Amino acid sequence: MAIKAVLFDLDGTLRPMDQDKFLKGYFGLLTETVVAHGYEGKKFMKALLAGTDAMVANDGKATNEAVFWQVFHSFYDPDEWPDIALFNRFYMDVFPKTRAFCGEDPRPRLIVDAVHEKELCCALATAPAFPAIATETRMGYVGLRPADFALVTSYENCTFCKPNPDYYRDVAARLGLAPEECLMVGNDVTDDMIPATEVGMQVFLLTDFLINKIDADISQYPHGNYDDLLALVRSL
Numbered sequence: 001m002a003i004k005a006v007l008f009d010l011d012g013t014l015r016p017m018d019q020d021k022f023l024k025g026y027f028g029l030l031t032e033t034v035v036a037h038g039y040e041g042k043k044f045m046k047a048l049l050a051g052t053d054a055m056v057a058n059d060g061k062a063t064n065e066a067v068f069w070q071v072f073h074s075f076y077d078p079d080e081w082p083d084i085a086l087f088n089r090f091y092m093d094v095f096p097k098t099r100a101f102c103g104e105d106p107r108p109r110l111i112v113d114a115v116h117e118k119e120l121c122c123a124l125a126t127a128p129a130f131p132a133i134a135t136e137t138r139m140g141y142v143g144l145r146p147a148d149f150a151l152v153t154s155y156e157n158c159t160f161c162k163p164n165p166d167y168y169r170d171v172a173a174r175l176g177l178a179p180e181e182c183l184m185v186g187n188d189v190t191d192d193m194i195p196a197t198e199v200g201m202q203v204f205l206l207t208d209f210l211i212n213k214i215d216a217d218i219s220q221y222p223h224g225n226y227d228d229l230l231a232l233v234r235s236l
Contacts (some may be wrong), residue, residue, distance in 0.1 A: 016103030
């Protein structure tokens with residue numbers, strides 16, 4: 001079936017980065033911020049990670065945002081719930097410092113432009129565990145903006161999370177397409193390749209920042225670096 005849409009992961013795909021380095025820096029900045037406002041760091045991180053796990057396990061009955069806060073708040077008494085406004089200020093004022101933990105490369109912008117030049121639908125199928133403001137900040141590191149995409153997934157607008165195959169089914173449905181009409185581009189075998197392939201999407205595994213936790217044979221997937229991906233898009 002002909003490809004009508006190209007779906008991109010963000011972290012390690014359109015945004016050059018080492019995941020471990022980024023997460024260490026991100027969690028460090030977030031912990032510093034909440035500790036400065038009187039919250040105990042270890043308890044906060046335990047609540048944050050539990051909320052994140054709940055999003056990954058989300059069964060579609062509520063948004064990832066609602067699931068996250070329900071679990072996160074369960075670690076605190078109601079009178080000590082961390083102020084959501086604190087998180088919003090963090091993502092506005094402090095989160096942009098995470099740019100220091102990312103790489104620079106002009107090719108992701110060229111790749112997205114090539115998708116538009118081919119008059120294909122372009123979507124940002126990034127793991128919806130972040131609020132939209134954080135996703136917009138991260139895509140801005142490589143010169144991208146929400147207007148470049150027909151859909152940008154975030155924790156506000158999704159009820160599933162990677163690697164749940166239903167996340168990919170939902171993205172295709174929102175675009176009005178069959179999964180077979182979508183090409184999913186990502187750097188993570190477990191989160192991107194396996195579930196996208198399961199639902200029938202065509203795939204491309206970006207190897208510049210490859211994550212292969214299960215040591216899978218990547219020869220089963222079309223794969224390559226940024227230059228290979230750019231050539232593929234231009235050939236569609």
